[in-house]
Amino acid sequence: MVIGLVIHATHRAVFEDAARTLAGVNLEWVVYEHEDEIRVRVENLLARQRIDGLLLGPVPYAKCRHLLPADLPVTILRSAGLDLSLALFKAAARGWGPTPVSIDTYDAQTVDEVVRALELDPTQVSSLPYDPEQSVAQIVAFHREALARTGAGYVISLRTAVAAQLDRETRVLGGLPGPATLRAQLHELALRAQSRRASALRFAAGVFLVGRAGPGLDLDRARVGLMNLLLNTPEFGDAWIENRGRRGVVVFAHQALFEAATSGWVSLPALGQAQETLGVRVAAGFGVGASARSCVHLAERAADRAEQEETPSAYLVEDGGLIIGPMGPAGAAVAFTYREHGVELERLAGEVGLSAATLSRLAAIERAQMGRAVSPSDLASQLGITDPSGRRLIRKLGDSGLVEVEGSTQVHRKGRPARLYRLRIGAAIERPAGDA
Incomplete structure (x- = not known):
């Protein structure tokens, strides 16, 4: 951690x-x-x-x-009353009277409690609570006015910049919280x-149901199409996906995977993809419970509830009673998937020597990183491969210019630092064929 x-x-x-x-x-x-x-x-x-x-x-x-x-x-x-009390006792140990005093940043309630507990005169305590809109100059001006008005002998400040400006004018005590x-x-x-x-590592299940339609709908074909769509969706790359009934598909994964796929239980783009590419309405339900059986049971309950909506929707039901939904298809799908960008991915995959599915998942990871660098170990973990395989993959990407070195980090106190890399797959996918 x-x-x-x-x-x-x-x-x-x-x-x-x-x-x-x-x-x-x-x-x-x-x-x-x-x-x-x-x-x-x-x-x-x-x-x-x-x-x-x-x-x-x-x-x-x-x-x-x-x-x-x-x-x-x-x-x-947040500095507690104990920290303010210690600052006041420190002043007393130095021979300064406890009041008058000018204080900044502490909550007004904390100051009032300490003043009452120490039986100090509240009229001799000037206090300016923290406000993110206040500048250092305004805080300094407050203390100067308090010093002139009350004759305060010292200042208690949690702001190092304030203390630096007042240090030559009066005595200043820091109010930093103690150990x-x-x-x-x-x-x-x-x-x-x-x-x-x-919580993210809790076991979870998702159930996707093809909506019941007219007699012309081939349920078996629609279910197979739905399964293929999920198999080729990078967010579900680390999930276990199998059939469940004539019109259903069940997905097993950690809770964190489903949270990422739904942007924190907000939307599920796969619903929109199913309607657009397969022409079928899909309802989805997610369940988080104590066992695989309870997860599936909860996911089926959630999917049944999602089917009652008029539009493609998804629900989450947890064993603690939490229900979230409906989640609609709105939201950005993964930018680079095999189904949506077959030509570009196949072209780049052929140049690099990787499968289009692997490259698609790497593009999804790059998007999720939002510009942050990643270590070979972290990349391997997200792809579900071993660390040596992750290092080999980084070298392969480096040979094709799809990663660049971005410094290093000391992950453990012992051992060599881990090198960090920034993925550059998205730009390569958009690059016209033949460009260097």
């Missing part, structure tokens, strides 16, 4: 201390000196490394939230990421 941490350079030591008790997790550090570096550094992390979770403060989150995948577990660091707070939040994130991974 890989967790990313976005931190200021001055805070690394305390984060390393907090992470000492975390086992089975590799940490990817994104360390910045200035806030304007955050977006680029996080973007680089996401491009070179697949991460299972991200821990960062409210400022880094505001700077890069638009870059983060919607399904990525994220923990935004205990950081450790608790880091462990909570690791547990969430682990739970999400375990």
